[in-house]
Amino acid sequence: MIWLTWRQHRKQALFGLAGLAVLAAVLIPTGNRMRDVFASSGARGCLDALGGAQLVAFRAAQECNSTVERFADGYETWAYGGVLLMFLPLLAGMFWGAPVVAREVEQGTHRLVWTQDVSRTRWFLVKVGLVGGGVLLLATGYALLTNWWLWPLTRTLVVPMDYLIFDQLGVVPVAYTLFAVALGAFAGVVTRKVLPAMGATFVAFLAVRGVVEFLVRPNVMAPKEYRVATTTSEPMLPNPAKRDWVIDTAVHNADGSVKEPNGTAFCLRPPPGADASPPPGAAQGGRGGGCTAEGGYNLWTYQPSGRFTTFQLIEAGIFLVLAVALVAGTVHLVRRRLS
Amino acid sequence: MTAALEATGLGRRYGKHWALKDCTLHLPAGRIAALVGPNGAGKSTLLHLAVGLLGPSSGTVSVFGATPGDPKVRGDVGFVAQDTPLYPDFSATELATLGTKLNRRFDRALMLERLNGLNVAVDRPVPALSGGQRAQVALALALAKRPRLLLLDEPVASLDPLARREFLQALMGGVADEGTTILLSSHLLGDLERVCDYLVLLQAGRVQVLGGVDELVAQHRLLTGPLWTRDAGSINGVAAVVRQSHTERQTTLLVRTDDSAPAPGWPDPQWTVSDVSLEDIILAYLADAGAGTLPGPRNLHRVGGSA
Known part of the structure; x- marks a missing residue:
């Protein structure tokens, strides 16, 4: 045979x-x-x-x-x-x-x-x-x-x-x-x-x-979330070296409603000695500026890269x-x- | 007598259509049997059931007392399928290797000697051979298993007359000393008459005629006489009229007799009695699905004369 x-x-x-x-x-x-x-x-x-x-x-x-x-x-x-x-x-x-x-x-x-x-x-x-x-x-x-x-x-x-x-x-x-x-x-x-x-x-x-x-x-597995306040003196982004799978990015108001879908925005509170204008590309999709009322935040929904192996084995x-x-x-x- | 092949109430259904129904037959070992019937009568279905390619929908079938496909008898049954399928791009030598690898008992040398004897190029791919040679390769492959029962499904249908004759010679030569039982389906009645000593006639999925060729030929007679308008079954010694034809002045009857050796002068002087060939008998039964003759007390259908 x-x-x-x-x-x-x-x-x-x-x-x-x-x-x-x-x-x-x-x-x-x-x-x-x-x-x-x-x-x-x-x-x-x-x-x-x-x-x-x-x-x-x-x-x-x-x-x-x-x-x-x-x-x-x-x-x-x-x-x-x-x-x-x-x-x-x-x-x-x-x-x-x-x-x-x-x-x-x-x-x-x-x-x-x-x-x-x-x-x-x-x-x-x-x-x-x-x-x-x-x-x-x-x-x-x-x-x-x-x-x-x-x-x-x-x-x-x-x-x-x-x-x-x-x-x-x-x-x-x-x-x-x-x-x-x-x-x-x-x-x-x-x-x-x-x-x-x-x-x-x-x-x-x-x-x-x-x-x-x-x-x-x-x-x-349910995705995780990052929240970063829009009004900050020290804007933070998800680490590009981590390779998380970002499923959704949106700017939210303080009450949780979506202000800008598909965007990232920051409203810089000028810290002493810092560049007042946001760096180029900072407000992708954030038309009208990132300045929400106090308490607004950027929300990233993502699958952590650490789940890669688990997802692989399941699939x-x-x-x-x-x-x-x-x-x-x-x-x-x-x-x-x-x- | 041991049965090489025995079926009881055997049936096979495809959806709602019965390809074979209530088939009861007994093929004694050592016989060379012709399997005859119109297209769609169930010949291939019966052969596939006997070799274990199909399972029955009803009834039972056995070869040498075991279920077809049972490891005990797998090696005892050889099969040559319709159109003699072979792996294209395989040579006969490679097919011999296939036979060796896939069977417990396989006579590789026998297969190759046989083909060499027929001048078949054993190292050429099968499609490069003629139709007759391909059929010979398929036969040699089946015979090399040294089967006790060899089933062949219209092996000569596509061959020219010479190749057909050579194939049948090879078949008879191949089993001459072995006592192999053969069941061979074909439409070529002349060929069958030459080689077969047993007849299985299927019609519309049922066994219509079953028996040894000599017995069948001895039982049937052609009667020619003046126009006969009365019930032909009333003639003395006639068990059944298989076929009758009338002209204005003459009646011709193909009859099955009660006695296979009727006395001279039977039935009476107004009838001229002549012998019939197997081919005549087969054609007469094929023409009338209602007529039937089956041996053995349990299957004796006393079917009256024809319409």
Whole structure:
């Protein structure tokens, strides 16, 4: 069975390895270059200097932010291009998962292979186990590469827990890939044809990913809040080095009502010897100035970056459980439904 | 006698449609049986049930006394599926490796020798072979398991006459010394008549005719005589009329007799009695779904003459 699986899937395995090699050939040089620039632009140094405090002085944050922007300007397209890597698990599901059973049924070879001594349960489990194992290795390689490559960007341009970025980091890409392959195999047993199975895999994968991403993930743990009074002599901003996932930023009146959604504002009480005007960019979105009545505050709603691992494990767990359930469902259908 | 294949009240349903219903049959070991019936009669369904690809919706089926698919008998049953599916891009040698790896008992050398003997290029990918050669590869793969029961689902349907003859020769040669029981479905009645000694005729999901070819041929006679307008079943010694046709002056009856060796001069001088071929019998029964003959006391349907 192992021989047969290898004989049937060796082209896919070589294709996968070649794809991974191409990916490495692109990511390793560009990643090295990005790390060099990250250090030489001073972005890395200023972020390290900000330390781990929740809030940092407005001026220090702004200075570091402008250094970071100089670095990030050159890499913005890279960060968004990197989003394409998110589709690799889907490709694995469509091209490796969907044909596992569907191609056999389409060619009629299931009638050949299921009438040998080996039972069809064993046949399927060895096949899906080996394909899954190969996919696990490739996905791990791919995840290691993207994690390494994205590191300077996740410290500057994007936040690790943000939508679409989280999905490329940590262990979730591996879980998505295993899920996609199990989904493809299941779709193949249901549709019995390769192309419809690929289509169904595409649709179902995006649907499940979307539901988990936008409906489940934000509700795993309640977000936390920062409050900073608008009227202050020492404005503070969330520490950009901490990489918290800021979900919402708004200026509130003292009674809690929203004065400015999507904004940050400060009303500087001129301290002795300080610059009276707010530094450039301080009142983003805070049209009309940040001067609320006494007691107004900026409110940042955020997921702390420290939750990254917890969120990763929960999401990877969800997709692994789904993958196991799909494999179990496929075994059931292979045993009962097909002939 | 041990039954290679036995079915009792066997049925298989797809949704509301019964592809096979109330099928009771007994295939004695060592027979080479033809499985005949119009398209959609349930031939493939019966073969798939017998090889364990399908499970029954009702009734039971057993091969050598065990449920098909049971590990005890898996190795004893060989199967050549319709259109002889093989992995494209595999060569015959690789298919032999597949057989070796997936079976406890597999005679790899036998398979390759057999194919070499037929001048089949064993190292070329299967799609590069002719249809006849592909069918030979599928047959050699099934025979290399040295099965005690070999089921073949229309293996020669797509082959030209020469390839068909070669295939059937290979089949007969392959099982000659082994006492292998064969159940072979086909529409090519002439081919079946040449190789088979047992008949299973399915019609609309049911077994219509079942029995040894010699017995069936001996039981049936063609009677030709003057126009006969009375009930043909009343003729002495006629158990049933399978088919009748009339012209203005003549009546032709294909009848099943009570006695498989009627005395000379039977039934009376006005009838000319002639023997019938298996093909004649099959065609007569296919034309009339109501007629039936089943051996054994428990299944003896005494169906009267035709309309």
